[in-house]
Amino acid sequence: MMTVKQRYALRTGVRLAAAVAITVLFLFPIYWLFMISFKTPEEIYSFPPKWYPGRIHFANYAVLFKDGDAITVWNSFVVAGVSSVIAMFLGSIGAYSLARFRTGGEHLANWIISQRMIPPIAVVFPIFLLYVWLRLVDTYIGVILLYTAFNLPYVIWMMRGYILDIPRALEESALVDGCTRWQVIWKVVFPMCRAGLFATAIFTFVFAWNDFIFALVLTRTEVATYTVQVTHYFGGQSNFWAKISAMSVLGTLPIFVITAFMQRYFVRGLSLGAVKG
Amino acid sequence: MADLKITALHKYYGTVHAVRGVDLEIPAGEFTVLVGPSGCGKSTLLRTIAGLEDADKGTIEIGGRVVNHLPPRNRDIAMVFQNYALYPYMKVFDNIAFGLRSRNTPKKDIEPKVRRTAQMLAIDHLLDRYPRELSGGQLQRVAIGRAVVRSARLYLFDEPLSNLDAQLRDEMRGEIKRLHQELGKTMIYVTHDQVEAMTMADRIVLLRDGLIEQAGAPLELFERPATRYVAGFLGSPAMNFIDTRLIAAANGLALLLGDGTNLAVPQKRAGSLAKQVDQPVILGVRPEHLSRATQGERQGLARYTAVIELLQPTGSRTYATFNLGGTRAVAELQAHDVSAINQSIELSIDMNRVVLIDPATNRVLS
Numbered sequence: 001m002m003t004v005k006q007r008y009a010l011r012t013g014v015r016l017a018a019a020v021a022i023t024v025l026f027l028f029p030i031y032w033l034f035m036i037s038f039k040t041p042e043e044i045y046s047f048p049p050k051w052y053p054g055r056i057h058f059a060n061y062a063v064l065f066k067d068g069d070a071i072t073v074w075n076s077f078v079v080a081g082v083s084s085v086i087a088m089f090l091g092s093i094g095a096y097s098l099a100r101f102r103t104g105g106e107h108l109a110n111w112i113i114s115q116r117m118i119p120p121i122a123v124v125f126p127i128f129l130l131y132v133w134l135r136l137v138d139t140y141i142g143v144i145l146l147y148t149a150f151n152l153p154y155v156i157w158m159m160r161g162y163i164l165d166i167p168r169a170l171e172e173s174a175l176v177d178g179c180t181r182w183q184v185i186w187k188v189v190f191p192m193c194r195a196g197l198f199a200t201a202i203f204t205f206v207f208a209w210n211d212f213i214f215a216l217v218l219t220r221t222e223v224a225t226y227t228v229q230v231t232h233y234f235g236g237q238s239n240f241w242a243k244i245s246a247m248s249v250l251g252t253l254p255i256f257v258i259t260a261f262m263q264r265y266f267v268r269g270l271s272l273g274a275v276k277g
Numbered sequence: 278m279a280d281l282k283i284t285a286l287h288k289y290y291g292t293v294h295a296v297r298g299v300d301l302e303i304p305a306g307e308f309t310v311l312v313g314p315s316g317c318g319k320s321t322l323l324r325t326i327a328g329l330e331d332a333d334k335g336t337i338e339i340g341g342r343v344v345n346h347l348p349p350r351n352r353d354i355a356m357v358f359q360n361y362a363l364y365p366y367m368k369v370f371d372n373i374a375f376g377l378r379s380r381n382t383p384k385k386d387i388e389p390k391v392r393r394t395a396q397m398l399a400i401d402h403l404l405d406r407y408p409r410e411l412s413g414g415q416l417q418r419v420a421i422g423r424a425v426v427r428s429a430r431l432y433l434f435d436e437p438l439s440n441l442d443a444q445l446r447d448e449m450r451g452e453i454k455r456l457h458q459e460l461g462k463t464m465i466y467v468t469h470d471q472v473e474a475m476t477m478a479d480r481i482v483l484l485r486d487g488l489i490e491q492a493g494a495p496l497e498l499f500e501r502p503a504t505r506y507v508a509g510f511l512g513s514p515a516m517n518f519i520d521t522r523l524i525a526a527a528n529g530l531a532l533l534l535g536d537g538t539n540l541a542v543p544q545k546r547a548g549s550l551a552k553q554v555d556q557p558v559i560l561g562v563r564p565e566h567l568s569r570a571t572q573g574e575r576q577g578l579a580r581y582t583a584v585i586e587l588l589q590p591t592g593s594r595t596y597a598t599f600n601l602g603g604t605r606a607v608a609e610l611q612a613h614d615v616s617a618i619n620q621s622i623e624l625s626i627d628m629n630r631v632v633l634i635d636p637a638t639n640r641v642l643s
Contacts, residue, residue, distance in 0.1 A: 169362035172329050175349045176356045177423070178379035187379075191366045 033252070036245035037061070044241050060246040069243070072229035073250045078140060079215075079225065080208035083147035088201050090148070091155025096185055098156065099163040100171075109160055116153040120213045128217050138220040146218065147208040154207075155200055162196035163189060198265035202258060209255065226251045279338075280305045280430055280463040281326065286335035288321055288487075295321045297487035298335070303465065303480075308457045310466045310478035313510075318487040323433055323467045328352050340430050350379075355424035356433040359440065361416045363408040369395075369419050370404040376427045394426040397459070398452075414445045421453070425460065434466040438473065450476055471511050475499065483507055500630075505639040508561050508632050514596060517606035518634070519560045523553050532560055532633075534602025540579040543628050549643050550633065558642070561632035564596065567608035569615075570623040577629040583608070584621050599624075 002010070036044055037060050039053040064070040097103040104111075127146065128137065136142030166189060174184045190197060215225040230247050233240040281303040288296035296318045303309050311319040324330045326337055328349035336343050344352045355376070363372050373391045382390070395401040398418045408416060417437060424432055434453070438446045454477050457464050468474055474481050475495045482492040483506075491503045495511075502508035508516050521532040523542075530542040530550055540560070542550065570580050586605075587598035590612060597608045597615050608624060615622055633642045 167360060167362065169358040169360050170364065172327075172349075173356065173358055173362035173423075174375070174379070175329065176327060176354060177376035177427070178350045180348075180350070183379065188364065191364070194366075 030252070033245050033248055036241055037249045039242070041242060060242040061250075064243065064246055064250070069229055069247065070250065072224050072226040073247075073254075075140075075219075075223045076209055076225040076227070076251070077254065079143045079147060079223065080205050082140075083144045083151065083208050084201055084205040086144070087148045087151040087155050087204050088197065091152050091200075092159045092190070092197070093185065094152070095156045095159035095163055096189060099160050100168075109157065112153045113157040114153075116150070116157070120150070120211075124214055124217045127214075131218060137218055138222045138224075140223050142218055143215065143223055143225075146214055147211065150214075151204045151207060155204060158196065158200040158203075159193070162193035162200075166192045195265045198262050202262055205258065206255060209251075279303060280307075280340060281465070282336075282338040282341075283322075283326070284336045284338075286322070286325065286337065287333045288318070288325055288330060289333050290321075295487055296325065299484075299487070299489055301482060301489065301492070303463060305463055306461050308454070308464045308466065308477060308479045309482060310468060310474040310480070311482050311484060312468055312471060312474035313484035313490075315469055317484040319467045319469075319484050320435055321487075322484070323435055323465060326431070326465065327354055327356055327433055353430040354433055355427050355429040355431075356435065357420050357424045357437045359436040361408070361420040361440075363416060363419055363423070365408050367407075368404065369400065369406055369408070369411070372408065372419055373404075373422045373426050376423060380427070390426055391422075394422045397425075397456070398422050413441050414449065417441060417449060418452075421456070425456065425462075430463065432462055432464045434464065436467055436469070439468070439470070446473075453477065472513065475511065481511075483510060502632060502641055504641060505559065505561065505634045508634070508641065512563055514564050514607045514609070516561045516563050516632075517601065517604070519562070519602050519604045519606065520636070521558050521560045521602065523550060523556055523558045523633075525554050530554065532558065535604075536602050538581060538602060540581070540626060540628065542633075543577040546629075546633075553633075553635070553642060557636050559634040559636050561634055561641075562601075562606070562626055563630070564607045564609035566627040566630045567606075567610075567624050568627075569610055570625040575625075577627065578625040579628050581624050581626060582621060583624050585615050585618050588615060588618055 035052055038056050038058070039050070040057055040059075043050050043053055061070075098109050098112075131137045131142050134142075136145070170188050170192065171184050174188045175181075179187060210227065211225070212227040212231075215228045216231070219225065219228060226247060230244055230251070233243045233247070279302045281301070283299055283301040286296055286299045286301075287294070299318075299322060311322060313319050321330060325332050326339075328344065328347060332345055337345055339352055339354070364375065367375070370391055373394060374387050377387045377390060391404070392401060395404055398421060400415060400418045400422060403411060403415060403419070408419070411419065417440075420437065437453070438449050441449060450473060453466075466473075466477060474483075478495050480492060481495050481498050483490045483498065485506055491498055491507045498507055499511050502511070505518065509518065519534065521534055521540075524531055524533045524539075526539055526541065528541070529544055530547045531539040532542060533539055570578075581601065583597075583599035583601065585597045585599050589596040589598075593612060595610050595612050595615065597610050598605060599608065600606070634640065635642055
């Protein structure tokens, strides 16, 4: 017969083992991706597979920079960053208007979020034709405009929820104390939903960063993003696994960094709107 | 000169007519309390004065200047909100300094002003704390500090004490009144609590259904209410209202109660009631104007034999419920005047201080 203490220890042990097993299962592909990027071609194709490289080998990355392929990561960064900033700004003030002035009545907010549900593939070709006419294909402006437009509904919807949670009296108090509406938004609304702002901004950035379909159709060489670049390494005869993995690591790192730094806001922001009914 | 002048003010919320033609003048330095039950339009009126709501009709003048179209920041007002409205991400110091900074007060002036205000409100030891670290009473002091740190023409208070417990409310009531005496500024205070209104106001403005029912000094409203509504709203326990009929008796006028008792109306009040003879009249008598009868007749006292149905001792006084001419009434007696229910005692009614109301108009007969 086990004592209560033993049973507790056993249960904790089983849980811990399950947690470790699941974590390993999920992290293994990422581990493998990183390892391939540091291996020599021989190590990549060796059988049985090598679990880790003999020595850390940066040649796969060096090639990306030498050939100029790494610039596509920068392109991703520019289009995702700039479009996120614009979408956050426009979306937040749009959300403020919906939340506080009841702009568009009851249903405008629902209509706006429905725009986000359009499948990208359904609109990308009409947009491509329009962009050809406007000479926006393969330009920063063209991609940024599209990402901004696609992210706006999401930003408006999220920020509207956060703003509705702010007690009105806080804003009214600021209005009486000498602020204009713009100052109220800047000094009261934004600080009050800072966690929500960060969480929404991360999602907005990640959407643009991870997008493939829009970038594939609307870019060529000048502003191609890293997601498009990776597909160039899948060839008819062979796949360049070294380049694929190195480029994928370059594309994954910024997301790791952002989520690590913003985790505090991220968790709070996600639960902020959710808890209050 | 009046600090605030409101003329024929109307405010609608959709089809709801919240303020229905209010005229009000508030002289400089006065502490005015807008009081009434919830939904009477008192908060709407205050918010319209502040510019947080637009007036639909009528004008609002602050310091002789029409402000209808000015945003709140240009109306020369400061306001304290019911839920404190403190910024949770700012320390107490920054909360109090917020209005000064928004109005570009020179940096060197901000600190002394904030410290002086904090001292006045006994919160100078809390300046480095965040609002979440304060108690309800402290939060309210900070909220008041944020309003009074600025020099404004009008200070508006929107039910500032209703979130506090009873003891703290008593304390803050005195505090705000003291602040008014120190600053000598014009203050408008909204509450639904008649005790707050009575104890704090220089003048009470009693609102009902978006209109001013009566305005005047607290004791004036209490002793000479114009309508049944005012008579019933002020005073705790509330005034007793009893249906009677005014009749001509052998030695003057009297009120005939449902149980056949006659209560003599004092001679000096009879003159103006002549037209009302043989008409129904509502007798309004405050619990404190009922007392245990003593030996000997006194001018203006009517006697009534009551059987006590319920006793509510408060310590210093005892509230006794009994049947007065068919209506349940409450008398405020001395602590030991009655000891048990179903006891029959002789009460005297101070007929000089009762109010007589015309049931047709609900107005008090002079």
